[in-house]
Amino acid sequence: MSHNDHQPMLRRDYLKWMGAAGLAATGVSAHAQSAWPSKPIRWIVPFAPGGTSSIVARTMATELTKQMGVSIIIDNKGGGGGVPAMQEMMRTPADGYTIVMSHIGLMAVNPLIYPDSGYDVNKDFVPVTLLSRVPSLFVVHKDVPVTDLKSLIAYAKARPGQLNYASAGNASAGHLAMEALKLASGMFITHIPYRGTGPALNDVLAGRIQLLSAGTPALLPHIKSGALRCLATGTTERISVLPDVPTVNEFGFKDFETVQWYGITARAGTPPEIILKLQQECAKALKMPDVIAKNAAESAIPGGGTSSEYAAFIAKEQARWKEVVIKGQIKPG
């Protein structure tokens, strides 16, 4: 272990946490590996504070802190499609004291659209565990005269390029999901990117834009109120909050799956026993009532599997999105 690898972290967190607790005062041990964890763990979340994902991370961090007896400090490093967060990870040692929240964009899409980021997600990082999968939904404004996916495809094919769909931005999960659907069904629908789900949702609610794909939490209340109609879910099975809505698979699109997922990733070279310990602690935390309640509120499907299961999942997602990104000519945003 080099002598001052941990100094930047102490300074950084001191600023943020000086009012919260005297965490930063914890000593830095040179023999950290012998009894991991023996000092606070920094968890980089590649989003601005306040989003769904960092709320999930905070709830998890609270449970993990209780279980492991050391503080898990959330370090929000948003922007730049998550590339700066991963570059920051590259500057930390592979000792399990800095971990990052990995997600669909970071692991499966960025490698294709940011080839010069200076790291390889598969070689420089090692998966720890999948935390949750949030179903993505395909919705239309209530005045669009279609009732299911089949009638949408017929409607769109009769009007090539005249329908529009909104997304939270280029290469956002909703953009990818809709491009995947377009690719599978052969529809031609124009993409109109916004800055975030909120503004995109606004124009769909107003009926200026016909279609949208986003995660369950943002859309569910508007589906319940009748302002939006949910045509299909991107999951492989129907979801409990919308039992009457079929999956895209049910319309004959085999192996179609679009979910937004979040997990934990560490630096490659982290000792396997640390990865295993962290994965087991996460699996335990995911069964705690607070975390279960948070996941249920988002209708998220909890993970908790092993490192190799997560690795296999990521590999499958990378293959799936490579095709969509290349054929849909998706660029960063």
Added chain:
Amino acid sequence: MEAFDALMGGFAIALQPTTLLWGFVGCFIGTLVGVLPGIGPALTIALLLPLTYHVPATSMFVMFAGIYYGAAYGGSTTSILLNTPGESAAVVTALEGNKMARNGRAGQALATAAIGSFVAGTIGTLALTFFAPLVVDAALAFGPAEYFSLMVLSLVAVSAVLGNSMLRGLVALGLGLLLGMVGIDLQTGQPRFTFGRPELLDGIEVTVAAVGLFAVGEALYLAWQGRETKTGEVMKLSGSLWMSKQDWARSWKAWLRGAFFGFPIGAMPAGGAELPTLLSYYTEKKLSKHPEEFGHGAIEGVAGPEAANNAAAAGVLMPLLTLGIPTSATAAIMLSAFEGYGIQTGPQLLSQQGGLVWTLIASLYIGNVILLILNLPLVSLWVKLLKIPPPWLYAGIIVISTAGVYGAGNSVFNVGLLFVFGLLGYLMRRFDFPAAPLIVGLILAPMAEQSMRQALTISQGEWSTFFTRPLSGSLMAVAALLLIVPPLWKQWRHLQAR
């Protein structure tokens, strides 16, 4: 009067002593983060969120309401006293506010800002109480075409902040518009002017630029001035700190007009608090009986924008409470807070969780009163800041700005950017270029470009969409009139006089 009864129920809950105490804590913290440059309410609430899950929901919302309004108000204090806005919505306040302070009228500037914030905040909250459904429909009617027309109108209003030399002002505005182009092109995903730095992909953060140009730039300028002239600058306070009869007479209409701009634009999903401050400043300058005072410390130029800022803060809550759509970083965090308490936001929030929503609205009223009680006596304390010798004061400002910018994004890159803008700010002051147009350009450019291209995609490339849609067309017409009529009017008056 169903809303009224429900509101009274909300007051009954929010007026409990312990709840009030949380309100005071919130207002205090809020004012503090508003005053500190670079640290905003969003970050503060995000950091406090995990701590507050142990507090009952009502107490937490009262505290958040305090932080929220407190920050909107606090940003003006440093704008006025030190020409260093703590947040981007307070940039316009600095224009006249700081001139007033330099004329020894810091007390009056702070007082009109505090009372204006109270009046506008109350009007905004009243509108939130009684007109929520109407305003939401209007806000939904605002699509990309309407936003673009609003941006065009705002660009006309920028003329009010160009300063003494139109050429210099336009240069600063053009530079701001250019800097606003940095980052990923939203429509095609093409990175522009990022020099391969991922930190620049999302564009230049307005807060960093504003704090750099104003706070750091001001400090560097004073350092240079002290060296060159050996005099430095000591601000004097003369006469009473309190507003005179004339100050009241000139302020109250500006407060009302500011609230009128602030609330609806704040309620629009992409409106924000910066545009209404600019539009209010423009209106006050045009309507004032003392237009010659603008640029030298006109009290309307503080009263209007400050009122607009706080009314916008109330407006921002509208889409959050009625549609469940967060339209600002702070609103997004409040949404998370709702979810943290297991409350599903969205169109049914009011019918399902009415009690809680009315408590929140009641606490907004209470927060406003607490702020006024807290801040009027503080005016005399704040002005004492000016008695600190400038070298110490400005060194402190640089330290706080740096810490604030770093803390907001955990980014060393942004700290570097802060000082680049600081240097630019110094050079601009040194050679008499105004900084406000640059910030306005930086805010307007990405919004205008994005809404224009979205509107054109929706209309399949028809430019007429900006003129044939009734709302958009009206805004364009107003912009055209504002551009054409004043010079013609001047010409006509000139001819009459002869």
